[in-house]
Amino acid sequence: MKNEWMYRLSGNLRIRIVGKGLERLLNECTRRGIYIWDVRREGEHSLTCYIFLRDLRHVRIAMRKSGCKLYILERKGAPFWVKASWKNSGIVVGLVVFICIVFLLSNMVWRIEVTGGNAETEHAVRQQLKKIGVERGALQFVVPTPESIQKTIMNNIDTITWIGVEWRGTTLYCQVVEKKQPKQTESHTPQHLVAKKKAVITYMFVEQGQAVVEVHDHVVPGQLLVSGFIGKEGQTEIVPARGQILGETWYKSTVVVPMKTTFYMFTGKKRETHYLRLWSWKIPFFWNDKEQFSQFEKQVDEKTFRFLTWTLPVIYEKVVWREKEVVVREYSYDEAKLAAKQIAREQLKRKLPADATIQGEKVLHEAKENGKVKVEMHYQVIENIAIPQPIIQGD
């Protein structure tokens, strides 16, 4: 006997046979190898039974001379389900399309919120975001990671010191911290100008006030340069002293450069593997298996998928191994000296205000010790040395 579920799976029919000599017909059918089950007599000239769909043709052949009639009452089994599901395929397709659309919409950028900056900065940030493809309607999987967005924006917009980028659902939040631009204080309160540091004055331009010192004068910190009191004695007036006083100042810096340095450099070779992570299973689905690197840097990028408000347990992960190698750089004594000078100059430039100029440099001392070159430099710098000092009245 065959298994019960075999009947259910393959297509089967419940049929009614009406006519005379039904027993003879059953015998004929069984002799032909037709499998019949659940035969029930309904009356003198009719019975119902089940047959396989594929046997229907054979039953019809067997019935030819008997003069009986066959009626199909029910159709069951997989072939009929398939047929029925074709009829209902519209619903299924619609459901699948709906889920796809909701999935896509759940992973889109719907809102970009920029807070913390004024309108101008906000516009600049939005423009910059658009340039790297972050705008309303963009898919989140093609959009760069928050870290890289942060980096590009901070590199490209000068007026911000920091930007925090964070995803919250379909909204991208950007928290901007603007640079405090020093206000051009056009001060109108009475003030003197005094020296900021030790210097020799090289140039003076007094807009308002009474100059106290002259060019080539040596000044010390706090020394009065331009007085806020003007006019003849007895008729003095107090004004805010303004002007530009440039002075020659001096800086000393010591730089030590090792003659032999070891550092890592990327060779440009990389190996990538793309994973699909389901809970804790990691399924690699694309990889270029070139070679194993002995020294490498591993970088892991993750992208999550969302459906409505839920985060799906499916995570796309991209792992990149970049090969790196040890590079040993060796300077000769002269090269090291040159490098040291350059470093010193750059360090100084970073320290100085933008309007200062380096006028001259001198090597004070150079020495080679323990494989390192030590250079002591002296710089002459022309810079604005005047700072305002308010005049406090009332005494």
Add this chain to the structure above:
Amino acid sequence: MIRNWKNKMRQWLTNQMELPADVIVDLPRITMIGHIHIYIENHRGLLLFTDRELRLLLKNGQLLVKGESFSIKTILPEEILLEGKISQVLYLEE
């Protein structure tokens, strides 16, 4: 005469070797489960089937099963499984 002798020979063999009778002699094997199932092997065809009666052709004679609400669960050329409420099983000699 020869046929009769052959049958006797078979019967003797069956007895001597303790083999099931249905294997050697061409007789039906009937299995009943209570009064709800009857399983008949080695029949020679269906003669009559209603919901109260089943008549089967055997090699010699007929088998008559009587009862109520019969249905044939399975029917194969030499096997039949009947379900229902069985009250009588009769042999009819030719």
